[in-house]
Amino acid sequence: xxxxxDLLESHAIFxxxxxxxxxxxxxxxxxxxxxxxVLLHLAAKAFAPQSLPFPVLHIDTGQNFPExxxxxxxxxxxxxxRLLVASVQDSIDQGKxxxxxxxxPRNRLQTVTLLDAITEHGFDAAFGGARRDEDKxxxxxxxxxFRDAFGQWDPRQQRPELWQLYQGKVxxxxxLRAFPLSDWTELDIWQYIEREEMxxxxxxxxxxxxxxxxxxxxxxxxxxxxxxxxxxxxxxxVRFRTVGDANLTGAVLSDASTLAAxxxxxxxxxxxxxxxxxxxxxxxETAMEDRKREGYF
Amino acid sequence: MKLAxxxxxxxxxxxxxxxxxxxxxxxxxxxxxQLFDDQLDAVQAASERRGVGDLDLSFVxxxxxxxxxxxxxxxxxxxxxxxxxxxxxxxxxxxxxxYTRNMATGASTAxxxxxxxxxxxxxxxxxxxxxxxxxxxGVRTIIVAVNKMDEVHWSESAYxxxxxxxxxxxxxxxxxxxxxxPVSALWGENVVERSSHLDWxxxxxxxxxxxxxxxxxxxxxxxxxxxxxxxxxxxNGGGRTYxxxxxxxxxxxxxxxxxxxxxVETTISSITSGSGARTAATAGLSIDVGLAHETDAxxxxxxxxxxxxxxxxxFTATVCWFGEQPWRANQRLRLKHTTKVTPVRLRELTGVVxxxxxxxxxxxxxxxxxxxxxxxxxxxxxxxxxxxxNRVTGSFVIIDEATNATVAAGMVGRASFL
Ligand SMILES: Nc1nc2c(ncn2[C@@H]2O[C@H](COP(=O)(O)OP(=O)(O)OP(=O)(O)O)[C@@H](O)[C@H]2O)c(=O)[nH]1
Ligand SMILES: [Mg+2]
Numbered sequence: 001x002x003x004x005x006d007l008l009e010s011h012a013i014f015x016x017x018x019x020x021x022x023x024x025x026x027x028x029x030x031x032x033x034x035x036x037x038v039l040l041h042l043a044a045k046a047f048a049p050q051s052l053p054f055p056v057l058h059i060d061t062g063q064n065f066p067e068x069x070x071x072x073x074x075x076x077x078x079x080x081x082r083l084l085v086a087s088v089q090d091s092i093d094q095g096k097x098x099x100x101x102x103x104x105p106r107n108r109l110q111t112v113t114l115l116d117a118i119t120e121h122g123f124d125a126a127f128g129g130a131r132r133d134e135d136k137x138x139x140x141x142x143x144x145x146f147r148d149a150f151g152q153w154d155p156r157q158q159r160p161e162l163w164q165l166y167q168g169k170v171x172x173x174x175x176l177r178a179f180p181l182s183d184w185t186e187l188d189i190w191q192y193i194e195r196e197e198m199x200x201x202x203x204x205x206x207x208x209x210x211x212x213x214x215x216x217x218x219x220x221x222x223x224x225x226x227x228x229x230x231x232x233x234x235x236x237x238v239r240f241r242t243v244g245d246a247n248l249t250g251a252v253l254s255d256a257s258t259l260a261a262x263x264x265x266x267x268x269x270x271x272x273x274x275x276x277x278x279x280x281x282x283x284x285e286t287a288m289e290d291r292k293r294e295g296y297f
Numbered sequence: 298m299k300l301a302x303x304x305x306x307x308x309x310x311x312x313x314x315x316x317x318x319x320x321x322x323x324x325x326x327x328x329x330x331q332l333f334d335d336q337l338d339a340v341q342a343a344s345e346r347r348g349v350g351d352l353d354l355s356f357v358x359x360x361x362x363x364x365x366x367x368x369x370x371x372x373x374x375x376x377x378x379x380x381x382x383x384x385x386x387x388x389x390x391x392x393x394x395x396y397t398r399n400m401a402t403g404a405s406t407a408x409x410x411x412x413x414x415x416x417x418x419x420x421x422x423x424x425x426x427x428x429x430x431x432x433x434x435g436v437r438t439i440i441v442a443v444n445k446m447d448e449v450h451w452s453e454s455a456y457x458x459x460x461x462x463x464x465x466x467x468x469x470x471x472x473x474x475x476x477x478x479p480v481s482a483l484w485g486e487n488v489v490e491r492s493s494h495l496d497w498x499x500x501x502x503x504x505x506x507x508x509x510x511x512x513x514x515x516x517x518x519x520x521x522x523x524x525x526x527x528x529x530x531x532x533n534g535g536g537r538t539y540x541x542x543x544x545x546x547x548x549x550x551x552x553x554x555x556x557x558x559x560x561v562e563t564t565i566s567s568i569t570s571g572s573g574a575r576t577a578a579t580a581g582l583s584i585d586v587g588l589a590h591e592t593d594a595x596x597x598x599x600x601x602x603x604x605x606x607x608x609x610x611x612f613t614a615t616v617c618w619f620g621e622q623p624w625r626a627n628q629r630l631r632l633k634h635t636t637k638v639t640p641v642r643l644r645e646l647t648g649v650v651x652x653x654x655x656x657x658x659x660x661x662x663x664x665x666x667x668x669x670x671x672x673x674x675x676x677x678x679x680x681x682x683x684x685x686x687n688r689v690t691g692s693f694v695i696i697d698e699a700t701n702a703t704v705a706a707g708m709v710g711r712a713s714f715l
Pocket of ligand 1: 312313314316317318319321368370390391392393448481482484
């Protein structure tokens with residue numbers, strides 16, 4: 001019997017193939033997080049036994065968890081993919097964006113680095129692992145989301161997208177974002193990872209770590225987060241529900257150390273993944289919409 | 298713990314602006330505890346900030362800044378809900394006529410339409426238009442929530458009056474299953490909780506009606522197997538397989554298939570899906586197949602089992618026009634049908650649908666939001682089924698050549714109610 005995971009997988013594979021067939025130069029945005037890991041896994045299935053017909057692009061903020069970079073390199077090698085890295089530090093050095101300081105948030109700066117990389121390589125489609133259940137602005141976005149020559153998203157002028165007739169033509173300088181995981185929820189992602197016995201960065205599983213409590217989140221003490229005078233370092237058993245920048249992504253208290261335990265935990269969660277862990281969404285009511293309009297992931 | 302496998306039900310809200318679609322979805326998600334605490338807190342905080350009461354339930358889906366400022370839905374919001382045996386994909390569509398294209402987007406993949414109308418206003422033109430589009434799109438099951446019962450003091454006669462109007466139209470449009478429910482989305486009556494004000498009603502609540510619906514109806518088909526070729530995969534050691542998403546009847550190893558439009562017969566020698574080699578596949582699965590004979594199949598071709606589709610360059614279709622500029626006879630555009638793109642022109646416009654009477658009146662152009670009955674001519678051969686026999690080989694979109702905008706959606710054949 002085909003269950004909902006089979007149908008989600010099939011739909012994602014269909015989208016991957018459709019975009020590759022219709023676009024000239026696609027790229028897959030890969031952060032090393034669980035969603036982009038699933039996306040890369042599906043891309044490999046979509047084109048097996050051939051190698052991936054597009055490169056993989058990591059927008060490197062320089063504020064990564066080392067475990068994630070390790071996983072990124074392993075995954076890219078395992079899939080025989082070609083990795084491109086565009087670094088936010090380069091954008092800062094070139095004076096394209098203001099330097100927020102060594103500990104400052106770089107999340108929003110990524111947009112400039114991303115759009116520059118898209119222009120430089122002439123990409124006309126970028127696959128992303130975004131899901132509609134993550135945020136109310138993402139909930140509104142098409143599976144093939146059109147970006148104008150400035151990389152902007154206009155939520156009032158989205159192309160009609162009926163049935164599964166995805167239409168990927170753009171004029172020079174414009175591009176598409178393609179979201180094969182649009183209809184997956186966080187729980188679907190974990191059930192799928194469990195079913196496929198996929199590898200993931202270790203930080204997704206429960207482990208002991210030094211953390212400080214800041215802005216209602218547990219931040220991992222390390223090169224990107226130094227405890228402030230009024231903060232006390234605690235050693236706790238935690239895991240990460242999302243991976244983003246180390247200075248913006250909170251850990252959750254959890255003893256889930258296996259995929260089965262994580263599936264169980266997520267199926268009973270009463271806080272959303274972004275609500276629990278992401279500092280970058282807390283700036284305003286429409287933080288994600290505002291960033292997306294500018295060309296964010 | 299292994300969670301049970303689930304089926305997938307796709308639901309879209311339809312109906313006129315301000316009748317309470319978003320509020321109803323918000324209510325459904327809140328009362329079934331499908332919202333996370335922080336999401337509910339955020340909706341509460343936004344409601345307070347904008348001075349619209351403690352909890353504006355429409356903010357659960359109306360997530361864009363402009364939507365919250367204007368109090369209307371602009372584009373479809375997708376939300377997800379889950380029971381132990383079913384995953385729901387909910388498309389909350391806009392009611393405003395200006396955004397009909399977005400409503401059609403949301404309803405095009407729906408198994409079920411949740412029709413929301415205001416009991417005090419009855420059946421408005423926009424509600425008729427949405428029902429008409431839902432019927433054209435092949436939705437067979439509708440749940441009609443007759444909303445704002447609180448505003449008519451829970452009056453049974455007001456409800457019955459609206460229900461009579463709706464059931465007549467639903468019958469004319471050919472829906473197979475019609476459930477009508479008196480509700481108040483605002484007060485949460487008969488959505489998840491049974492209403493104490495509506496003791497004269499003993500039918501299902503909205504949630505019960507949704508749980509009783511059949512999933513996967515969009516794969517309903519009277520056609521043979523259809524595999525539009527998306528991509529050709531080169532296998533190690535030389536051979537080729539043909540990748541695409543299967544629809545229509547199931548496909549088995551050993552089935553005789555016809556490659557169209559070339560009209561070459563061959564046999565399926567292997568089937569592979571995301572989970573590996575298999576002997577058969579059903580609709581909705583992405584597969585790649587090996588063929589017993591060498592062919593030059595490629596993207597845009599179709600592999601089909603009997604009964605075969607019609608291979609043609611000219612066909613009748615029902616067209617929903619979204620373009621800002623009208624379409625007139627002989628004007629050339631681009632058509633995408635399955636995985637094939639070909640130039641198309643409007644050969645002849647039989648007429649456009651009058652939403653009030655469901656009759657076709659003659660017209661010399663298709664204007665924004667018109668539903669037209671037309672004969673189209675394509676440059677290349679395409680293999681089409683009537684939309685009612687197969688939603689994939691029976692559907693197409695029309696694309697503006699200069700801007701690449703999608704200006705129309707079409708269904709092969711003449712809808713039965715026209
Ligand atoms: N009295 C009353 N008001 C309601 C009820 N349901 C919704 N409303 C109000 O009707 C107005 C419109 O509700 P929405 O849910 O935004 O309507 P909609 O159908 O989603 O509108 P569009 O998406 O713009 O087409 C809001 O002010 C709601 O509070 C109800 O059951 N009773
Ligand atoms: Mg609405």
